[in-house]
Amino acid sequence: MRKISVLLSLIFSFYCFSQNKEILYNFTPQPQSLLTNPGADVKYKWFVGVPLLSGISANVGSTGFDAYSLFANNGVDFTTKVKNAVAATNSKDYVTANQQLEIFTAGFRVGGPESKFYVSFGMYQELDSFIYIPTDLAILALYGNKDYMGKSFDLGDLSVKAELLSVFHVGFNKQMNEKLILGARGKIYSSIFNGTSTHNSGYFVTTQGENLIYDQSIYSNLELNTSGVSKYLNENYDGDIAGDMREDVTKRAFLGGNLGLGLDLGLTYYPKRNIQLTASLVDIGFVSHSKDVESFTFKGTYNFKGVITDFNSAGTVGDAYDDFKKAIPFDTLYHKYTTWRPLKFYSSFQYSFEEERQTECNCATDEDSWYRSAVGGQLFIMSTPKEPMLALTGYYRRRILRGLQMKATYTIDSYSASNIGLGLTTKIGIVNFYALADNLLEYRDVSKANALIFQIGFNIISGGSNK
Template sequence: MITNPGADVSYKFYFGVPLLSGFSTHVGSSGFSAYDLFADNGVDFNTKLRDVVFSTTNNDKLVVNEQLEILNGGFRVGDWDSPTYISFGMYQEFDAIVYVPKDPAILALDGNQNYIGRSFNLGDLKARAEAVSVLHLGFHKNIKENLIFGARGKIYTSGFNATTTRNSGYIYTIPSNTTMYEQVIYSNLQLQTSGISSYIDGNSQNSDAKSVVKKAFLGPDLGLGLDVGFTYYPKKNIQWTGSILDVGFIGHSKDVKTYNFNGYYEYEGINPDFIDPNNSGSSFSDFQNAISLDTTRTAYRTWRPVKMNASYQYSFNDGRGTADCNCYGNDNNGYQNAVGAQLFMMTSPRSPMMALTAFYQRNIANKLHLKATYTLDSFSYTNIGLGLSGQIGAFNIYLMGDNLLAYRDLAKARSLSFQFGLNFVFKDREED
């Protein structure tokens, strides 16, 4: 229901164990691993850092995501054959993405001596991080016997946000006819923040851990969002699903601060001395006057990263004999096996993030289900995952993990994800 408000559910009602109904976390790096930087192999860290910078591109990224369901539930409206369902809940999410600042990193490591005539792109600086809580209310209905449509409204509360994605500018050094070199810096950089400026400035009066956690779970900035999804059965054993999530925005107006570095600086000579401002003559003060730090307290708006899911599933080995109806919803308990594929896409400050997954699902027993997956994405080409779902009475537990081959040496892993949840699911007697 979280990934598709139009999911096919046959439960009479369900509710999750508070704070344990669903937890997921994902860490991924598309260009390097922790081993590349911190391996105890006798290589100097500066050398390893330089190797990482030169082996990556400005499209490589570090991604961190965490989601915790605080509470959730759902119930059918009407009798056992009613096609209408209501879901509700609240979850907390932290999401961060940082792109490798390729050009600025090379300039910082090597300087400009060997790069005369090269323009270093300051637009490589792109990053975003946010902690939000989400209140949601969903509704779905069987439009036809084999078609289900659902929608979910969301209220976002943001505790922390830092966004620097609208950057441009360049730095270059070229030979000069009058002096030895001409060096130019054009900067159009911006960092927008909400909820953290008091911590950055060091004057927060409420910086204890309790207040930070409270703010992370119920922030002052509000926004609205929408999810839509569907499930379609062209045949009783073939399922198509699709969903679009988090079409929405958050307005940031509390504890906001925007940092701007805008301007144009030109220097003619050998090299401006910014290391020791006291002995740099007028060059450092000229730079500060040309490209100054400007801060504002203006409210701003951010758009949520939109997610899209689409899947195809083919089920076979019907254990119900010649039954004509799909009486088991998305559990597919009547079929012993299923194969399929899922496509995931998410908007990001650069190109969309994508993942394509092939899966095999096996009903080991009536209350025990196993799923194996293979995923292709920008983080790994060897991502094999396993999922297990079991039920004892009304109590349901699920556990999933991705990139299991990387567990042989976690330091070399470029992607890791983990999910689990504890819920109570109540079905009609006809379904037991």
């Protein structure tokens, strides 16, 4: 029981902070846009992020319910709120979270100011989590099976991924000709903590026979893989969990954890000077877990007949429970396993207008100075354990002042059909500050929001579109 409690605490503690960065994507005044498309059309001579402050982002979202429905101080009993939330969801609803913190980042043009080749590199910490709402299991836990004769409760509803890791990366960006820019980014992942349970299956069904006898069948194929948390699950562990975790995070973040490799690919293409197409694949990668691994399985088949109150008509409740434990044992295993990073696909179309005079700008270093405004659309797709996550975004970009640009977005996704976002970036001298926020209409009462996204940061930039 202690192991289950600790695991739940670790996994659900991740849900305090969706992965779509629709405002940052193709917002090229920001060097951080290279993390969403290594083939972005950037014009900086060089940039350096302020350590620990260049990129701070947190995204959280849920479909089917919001925090207000569970925690509102409205006199409704919490159990009733939980039942209402379960009734409003299905097995395709989910809660997802992503948090990133850039430790350091930098980039520079290789071969002089006229070079078409750009290199960027850095390190960031990322927390990633995704859980599908286990609707059938929640109904079974809340109501039991008495009123659900003949219903097959799907144990495969249980699907969860949670990971804390650091990422070391280096990217290469080259303008191949006047129309095409290509980019790639290599990554080394160092996993700090991981919990994955995504390929589950099974069922629990009860049917009514004669003379109040019930036929009940359980088939369970459940498995939870973990790495980096075994000592906290040990029944004899009595250390300082907060202090020990800080030590583990520090040690494993710098390539001391379970390692993996990744790749990002991207491009920008101009069929005409004022028409732009982009696309990128982010996190084509995996992590191999071999250190501090521990897996928990609940596998087997059990069939029995009996009255519900006695569980098994052939013996006592205790006898039935012993039979059940033998038929579907709870085992602990120690084996290697591999997890795949959530793969993200971005693409965009942009039309630029309000052409400026060449005398107003240094066009050798500033592509946006050709056009004051632009409109466009974006598509985002992310892999999940079940079905891909999709989002469509329309946006408007404008250079407001010489050192101030904005991007306004409207996004339709599984969380909301009224997601309005705004990004602002300013550059004074060589100092750059940016702030991006999504779902602005929900900030009147964030507890009622199904998704929230923000990102802020400071950089030092030489050249670029805010010069």
